[in-house]
Amino acid sequence: MNKSIIVFMQILLLVFAPIIIFAQSKPNIIIINADDLGYGDLSCYGATKIHTPNIDKLAKSGIRFTNAHSTAATCTPSRFSLLTGQYAWRKKGTGVAPGNAALLIEPGTTTLPAIFQRAGYYTGAVGKWHLGLGKEGQLNWNGIITPGPLEIGFNQSFIMPATGDRTPCVYIANHRVVNLDTTDPIIISYTNKIGNEPTGKDNPDLLRMKSSQGHNQTIVNGIGRIGYMSGGKSTLWKDDEMAQVLVQEAVSFIVNNQQKPFFLYFAPHDIHVPRVPNKANVGKSGMGARGDAIFQLDWAVGRVQKVLDSLHLTDNTIIVFTSDNGPVLDDGYEDEAVEKLNGHTPSGSLRGGKYSIFDAGTRVPFLINYPGQIKPAISNALISQVDLLASFASLNSQKLLVDDAVDSQNILAALLGKSTTGRAHLIEHAGTLAIIEKDWKYIEPSTKMRYDKFTNIELGNDPVAQLYDLKNDIKEQYNLAEKYPEKVKALAQLLERIKTTGRDR
Numbered sequence: 001m002n003k004s005i006i007v008f009m010q011i012l013l014l015v016f017a018p019i020i021i022f023a024q025s026k027p028n029i030i031i032i033n034a035d036d037l038g039y040g041d042l043s044c045y046g047a048t049k050i051h052t053p054n055i056d057k058l059a060k061s062g063i064r065f066t067n068a069h070s071t072a073a074t075c076t077p078s079r080f081s082l083l084t085g086q087y088a089w090r091k092k093g094t095g096v097a098p099g100n101a102a103l104l105i106e107p108g109t110t111t112l113p114a115i116f117q118r119a120g121y122y123t124g125a126v127g128k129w130h131l132g133l134g135k136e137g138q139l140n141w142n143g144i145i146t147p148g149p150l151e152i153g154f155n156q157s158f159i160m161p162a163t164g165d166r167t168p169c170v171y172i173a174n175h176r177v178v179n180l181d182t183t184d185p186i187i188i189s190y191t192n193k194i195g196n197e198p199t200g201k202d203n204p205d206l207l208r209m210k211s212s213q214g215h216n217q218t219i220v221n222g223i224g225r226i227g228y229m230s231g232g233k234s235t236l237w238k239d240d241e242m243a244q245v246l247v248q249e250a251v252s253f254i255v256n257n258q259q260k261p262f263f264l265y266f267a268p269h270d271i272h273v274p275r276v277p278n279k280a281n282v283g284k285s286g287m288g289a290r291g292d293a294i295f296q297l298d299w300a301v302g303r304v305q306k307v308l309d310s311l312h313l314t315d316n317t318i319i320v321f322t323s324d325n326g327p328v329l330d331d332g333y334e335d336e337a338v339e340k341l342n343g344h345t346p347s348g349s350l351r352g353g354k355y356s357i358f359d360a361g362t363r364v365p366f367l368i369n370y371p372g373q374i375k376p377a378i379s380n381a382l383i384s385q386v387d388l389l390a391s392f393a394s395l396n397s398q399k400l401l402v403d404d405a406v407d408s409q410n411i412l413a414a415l416l417g418k419s420t421t422g423r424a425h426l427i428e429h430a431g432t433l434a435i436i437e438k439d440w441k442y443i444e445p446s447t448k449m450r451y452d453k454f455t456n457i458e459l460g461n462d463p464v465a466q467l468y469d470l471k472n473d474i475k476e477q478y479n480l481a482e483k484y485p486e487k488v489k490a491l492a493q494l495l496e497r498i499k500t501t502g503r504d505r
């Protein structure tokens with residue numbers, strides 16, 4: 001070969017090789033967002049009565065965060081923030097959504113999946129959605145269901161619309177209910193009974209799992225739900241197979257997209273109520289249905305790890321594992337979560353739980369794993385799920401416009417273990433707002449209920465201001481507001497400023 005041609009080819013190789021290598025090495029991203037899993041519910045966070053070996057593996061070879069937060073103590077606002085990079089309390093109507101709510105995220109919003117799409121990723125959502133679907137008053141469950149996940153940045157989706165305890169009890173693949181039978185149309189109502197299906201209220205004898213609070217509308221699979229549903233017999237999910245179905249969808253997504261960089265938002269239903277683990281997992285924890293659901297969640301994570309291993313994708317995949325809000329025992333069904341607790345502490349050393357403005361409401365497990373690229377560590381950096389958007393935008397060199405993801409901060413260095421600090425402050429939300437700055441936490445005064453007798457959770461509301469020193473009092477036992485009025489004032493002002501400026505980025 002002519003010498004100058006060889007030199008030319010060498011130059012070509014020098015120029016293009018890094019681009020080719022970069023294209024191949026773009027990491028896949030999987031966010032696993034568990035439901036109602038508490039800070040103390042995993043063995044890697046100190047649980048001794050329950051073992052979660054697969055999830056612990058992520059912690060062992062990755063970073064385990066001790067001060068990571070969801071933005072809110074319930075599902076809908078928490079997930080809204082994770083996907084949009086905005087605090088949900090800025091937007092009306094983002095409380096726990098009924099199963100027939102309209103889509104809460106406006107199409108065209110710069111969402112987390114949209115950022116990945118722009119960066120050349122193939123994106124998918126599998127599992128719990130609970131962010132509404134369709135346009136206000138125009139949703140037809142028997143037709144094309146839109147807008148939904150596909151209109152806000154996902155290339156494909158396989159979701160349950162709301163929660164396991166809310167109708168409709170169906171899966172939706174992309175724009176359509178799965179297994180739809182046009183001769184048996186689905187009708188949903190959250191206001192009045194429809195159809196002839198029995199209800200928990202009128203036919204309690206038909207229930208296989210009794211309700212302890214609410215959950216007394218249409219009975220589906222022997223379980224009373226929130227919301228009425230008629231028709232759609234062929235479309236109903238089977239509660240005890242849900243974990244298997246969702247894992248299978250997640251695994252197929254990974255297998256089908258193994259050649260591309262992909263982003264998977266995997267939101268298992270576990271460990272939300274109704275807790276109906278598969279027969280393979282019943283009795284595995286010795287702690288009743290709640291413990292078995294944790295066991296099942298760990299199994300699901302193990303299945304994802306296994307498929308990544310078998311495809312040799314593990315080293316090039318970032319897995320984030322977290323939970324949408326804190327723990328609850330009796331969340332409205334008699335499933336022996338309280339009776340069989342066996343000394344386990346779902347909130348770990350924190351006060352409160354799901355629904356609470358005390359820390360257990362929103363301080364959640366948060367693990368990140370990226371073998372080869374992240375060194376194993378425990379990080380005390382203050383981080384929030386709202387930051388995933390700006391951080392992954394940064395990883396992908398995607399610019400955010402001023403009005404995009406207004407509360408999302410770039411904490412990529414903390415996520416990758418290159419820094420031990422995250423954000424300077426963050427806001428917690430449980431109806432009432434609180435702000436954490438460094439070691440201090442201020443909870444704004446609230447006349448709302450202090451204590452929820454149904455869930456047995458301290459909600460943390462108090463008509464007077466509360467100030468806690470989280471470093472020396474992680475359990476929020478000593479209100480120091482009277483002792484440090486200046487600190488209270490400064491934090492109240494900071495909270496007010498973040499509210500009124502409409503942004504925290």
Ligand code: NG6
Nearest residue numbers: 074075076096163213214215331332
């Ligand atoms: C509550 C439900 C609870 C759960 C929660 C939402 C009753 C008595 N309680 O209203 O069971 O569904 O809403 O949970 O109905 S979340 O994790 O999706 O936010």
Ligand code: CA
Nearest residue numbers: 035036075324
């Ligand atoms: Ca939840």
